[in-house]
Amino acid sequence: MFKSPAKWLIYGDANQLLGLHFGLDSQVFVMNPESERTIAIYKYSWTQTDFVQDYVENYADFSIVKRTNLMGNVVTTSYVITNEDSLKHLVDYRNRHMDALSKLNYILANILMDYLNATRKFIVRKSWGYKNVTTGVFSGMAGDLHTGLADLAGTPLFITPERMEFIDYIAATTPAFMKFIFRAPPLSYVTNVFTLPFDSAVWHYSFVMVAIVVVFIYVIVAWEWREIKFRNTIVDHPTPPLRPNFFDVLMLEIGAITQQGSDVEPQSNAGRIITIFTLATLMFLYTSYSANIVALLQSTTNSIQTLEDLLHSRIKLGVEDIIYGHYYFENAKEPVRKAIYEQKVAPKGQKPNFMTAEQGIRKVQEGFFAFHVELHTGYNLISNIFQEGEKCGLKEIDYENFFEPYIGIKKRSPYKEIMKIGFANFINSFTMSAKVTTYICRSKFSPKLKIIRLMPFLEHDILFWKNLTNKYINYSTKIQTHLWTNQLYVIDLACNHSMEILKQAQDFGMFKFPLKWLIHGDTIHLSEFYFGVDSQVFVVEPQDSDRVALVYKYSSEDKFVKRYLDNYGQFSFAERTNLMGHSFTVSCVITNPDSVNHLWDYRDTHIDAITKLNYVLVNVLMDYLNASRKFVMR
Numbered sequence: 099m100f101k102s103p104a105k106w107l108i109y110g111d112a113n114q115l116l117g118l119h120f121g122l123d124s125q126v127f128v129m130n131p132e133s134e135r136t137i138a139i140y141k142y143s144w145t146q147t148d149f150v151q152d153y154v155e156n157y158a159d160f161s162i163v164k165r166t167n168l169m170g171n172v173v174t175t176s177y178v179i180t181n182e183d184s185l186k187h188l189v190d191y192r193n194r195h196m197d198a199l200s201k202l203n204y205i206l207a208n209i210l211m212d213y214l215n216a217t218r219k220f221i222v223r224k225s226w227g228y229k230n231v232t233t234g235v236f237s238g239m240a241g242d243l244h245t246g247l248a249d250l251a252g253t254p255l256f257i258t259p260e261r262m263e264f265i266d267y268i269a270a271t272t273p274a275f276m277k278f279i280f281r282a283p284p285l286s287y288v289t290n291v292f293t294l295p296f297d298s299a300v301w302h303y304s305f306v307m308v309a310i311v312v313v314f315i316y317v318i319v320a321w322e323w324r325e326i327k328f329r330n331t332i333v334d335h336p337t338p339p340l341r342p343n344f345f346d347v348l349m350l351e352i353g354a355i356t357q358q359g360s361d362v363e364p365q366s367n368a369g370r371i372i373t374i375f376t377l378a379t380l381m382f383l384y385t386s387y388s389a390n391i392v393a394l395l396q397s398t399t400n401s402i403q404t405l406e407d408l409l410h411s412r413i414k415l416g417v418e419d420i421i422y423g424h425y426y427f428e429n430a431k432e433p434v435r436k437a438i439y440e441q442k443v444a445p446k447g448q449k450p451n452f453m454t455a456e457q458g459i460r461k462v463q464e465g466f467f468a469f470h471v472e473l474h475t476g477y478n479l480i481s482n483i484f485q486e487g488e489k490c491g492l493k494e495i496d497y498e499n500f501f502e503p504y505i506g507i508k509k510r511s512p513y514k515e516i517m518k519i520g521f522a523n524f525i526n527s528f529t530m531s532a533k534v535t536t537y538i539c540r541s542k543f544s545p546k547l548k549i550i551r552l553m554p555f556l557e558h559d560i561l562f563w564k565n566l567t568n569k570y571i572n573y574s575t576k577i578q579t580h581l582w583t584n585q586l587y588v589i590d591l592a593c594n595h596s597m598e599i600l601k602q603a604q605d606f607g608m609f610k611f612p613l614k615w616l617i618h619g620d621t622i623h624l625s626e627f628y629f630g631v632d633s634q635v636f637v638v639e640p641q642d643s644d645r646v647a648l649v650y651k652y653s654s655e656d657k658f659v660k661r662y663l664d665n666y667g668q669f670s671f672a673e674r675t676n677l678m679g680h681s682f683t684v685s686c687v688i689t690n691p692d693s694v695n696h697l698w699d700y701r702d703t704h705i706d707a708i709t710k711l712n713y714v715l716v717n718v719l720m721d722y723l724n725a726s727r728k729f730v731m732r
Contacts, residue, residue, distance in 0.1 A: 100124045101510060112139050112149055119144055121512035122165055127154060142171040166516055168216040173513065175207050176221040176239045176248035180420055185222070195455060195478040199272055200253045203505065206271055207252045210520045221248055225421045226255045238421075240265065243508045250517065254503030256422075266514055267504035269521035272474075274503055275496070276422075279459075279476050280413060280468035282398035282491040287412070287466075289399070295390030304383060308351055311376050316347045318369040340364060354380050398491045405434050408468060408495055415442040416461060417470040419452040426498055427470075435497070459483055470497055591619025600627060609633045621649055621658055628654045631674050636663070652680040681726040684716055688731045 100106065100118075105125040108115070112128045120126045120140045129136045139149040152165075177200050179185060184197040188204045211218045227240025235241065240255065242248035244264050254272055255261070285291055293301070320342035340346060340362035353360040354377050363373055402411055415438065417423045427443055430436045444450035453461075458469035459479040469476070473494075480489065505521060507514055587603070589596055596619075603609065604627055614634040617624070621637055629635040629650045637647045637660075649658045686709050688694060693706040697713045713729075720727045 100126060101512070102515065112137065112151065115139070116147065116149070120149070122168075123512040123515060140165070142168055166214055166520070168214045170215065170217050172219055173211060173214070173216045173250060174219040174221060174242075174248045175250045175252040176223060176242040177204065177252040178224070178226055178239050179222050180224060195475045198472070198474050198478070199274055199503065203252050203254060203271055206521070206524055207250065209524055210517060213520050213524075214516065220252070226253070227261075228425050229260050236261075236264075240506075243506060246508065249508055249511060249513060251506035254505055256498075256500045256503050261506070264509045265506040266509055266511065268507050268514060268518040269505045270502050271505055271521060272503065275473050276470060276498065276500070277473060278408065278415070278468040278470050278495040278497060279473075279480075280402075280462055280493055280495075281465050281488070282400065282402070282493045283411075283413065283466060285394055285397045285399045287399065288401050291391065291394045294394050295387045307379070308355065311372060312344075312347055312351050314372055315350065315364060315369060316342065316344060318364055318366060318372065319347060322364060322366055322369065351376070355384075357381065357384055402493065403495070405438060405495060405497065409434060409438050409442065412466070414451070414461075414467050415470070416451040416453055416458045416467065417443055418455050418458060418472070418475070420472075423452065423470065455479055456483075463488060468495070587613065588616045589618070591617065591623055597623070600624075604628065609635060616646075621647070621660065624649070625658070629658070631677075650674070652677055656680075675723055677723045677725040679724060679726050681728060682720060683728045683730060685730045685732055686713060694731060 100120050102123045102125060106127065108126065108128045109131065110128065111130065115128070122140055122142060124140050125138070126140065127136050127138055136154045138152045138154050141149060150169075179197055179200055181193075181196045184193070184201065187193055188201055194201070208218065221239075221242055223238045223242065225238030227236045227238030227242070227244075229236050236244045239248070239251055239253060240261055243251060251265070254270070254274065255265075257267055285294075296304070319340055323342050340350065346362070350360045350362065350373075354373075357380070364370055402408055402413070408415070417427055427435075427439045430439050440446075442451075455471055455475050456479055458467075458471060459476060460483060461467040462469050462480075463484055480492070507517060587608070589599060591597070609615065609627070609629050611632045611634060614636070616636045616638070618638045618640070620639055620641075624637070631650055631652060633650050635649055637649050638645075639647065645662045648661045648663055651658055688706055688709060690702075690705045693702070693710065696702055697710055703710070717727065
């Protein structure tokens, strides 16, 4: 009963309660009879002996979410890693389609631990965790939460009724969904496209028109053979006459329909008028039909919209070979989903169609194949494998209709509220344009780069971790949020291994635009490093901590140019226009040797014209930059 939302007000001495455990999420207030002051007391863990005491002046202002300093208390996080190589690339953005959810949330969990000042401990599993029907025990990451081995699920997991018994879901950090992805098959694959150019009414009217025309022409031809005037003309005509025979008239119409014409025709004006009308009408119908059929042959179908449509189609199915893919398909109970698994994914006597994401996406590219995959993974591969034209006909069908996955925490955990608020702040902050990445060295660490992220809501305070203590040195800076759109690396030269970190950064070319560096220390110790003209290195010197200096060199042999900034908003590369005579070598192409003598005098302007024009422009630029120049002719 000492957990939120229950509240306790105790009158007496807090020291008399040391044998009790009031957790981080408790709301226990003690009113001391001597001081007549009210304090909120709690403990970070069961092993802690003394209470943390917060004075409460106004109950309306009290909130447990303000308890964001866990004083180094250990928080255990369990992750799901399906590919062992992912452990080597959790923060370097390589192979982003592998264990994408774990990699992203690994960074977020590290941010949260730093935000809460907690010590982190990791557990790595190969499965999200599912219930064993026989023993009732959960495996994998869910099992860690179930047994209490872990406090937090570092990899988001789907909400299921079984898991809700022992897991609280606190944050949807990643909009991830699992669906079938396939290229919509051609329209001709599911229907007879030769009847689609016209509506059924148009087809009916066309057949009726042809029948009427056949009858009218037959009547007119029969009348022509009875009239002596026409009969004599017909008999004397050099070409075979059109006789009053139904099949002859029908063949005349078939020739008109197929745009082949006929060598016979009626001789009367009435017959010729009907024939011309028929030929013109059928010509327009033929043209319209031809245009429509070409478009339809290139069209794809939208008839496959549901799992039932997918089941009854001739499209083959495959599933990503991942633990949750096996679980949800092999344990499907609903008739359509069960039929999909038994008939298309794993037919009896055949090898089940479980495969890697890359294999499945390549089969989708070939066509007539639907692949069930996590969408982030699938579309990342599609962007690398598909041609642009192949992406237009992609369709998706949901299989399980899950909500997006959530970060889970142990049921009734004392960390629930503060972690929920922490994740909410991070997610909202990541939607802003300013995102800062920070390197911080600590003296107890090896010379490996320690990566955390500072959130934009800390934009007015850059925090430096000083040696092994829990004390922060706070520098009030005039940072404008919109300027920090690129990565910022912060390092304190007082920390052990800071110089090794800077040397690694220089070897990797990390002192170039667009990366930014904020260094706390004396510039004398940085003389061996080369921060070029395109660098963005800001230095806060201990003896002058109220000002920030921008430092750079024109060449590796030069000394630092130092410029103090009152406001970071004043910084601009465009101001570095005085190179102090630094030498530049310019290579030019000369196809005619005589052009060297006429680079300025505008003679033979048609010879090496581009070089002559740009020779003038380069000289103007060198003067503008106050740089020495040297030309090499090729």
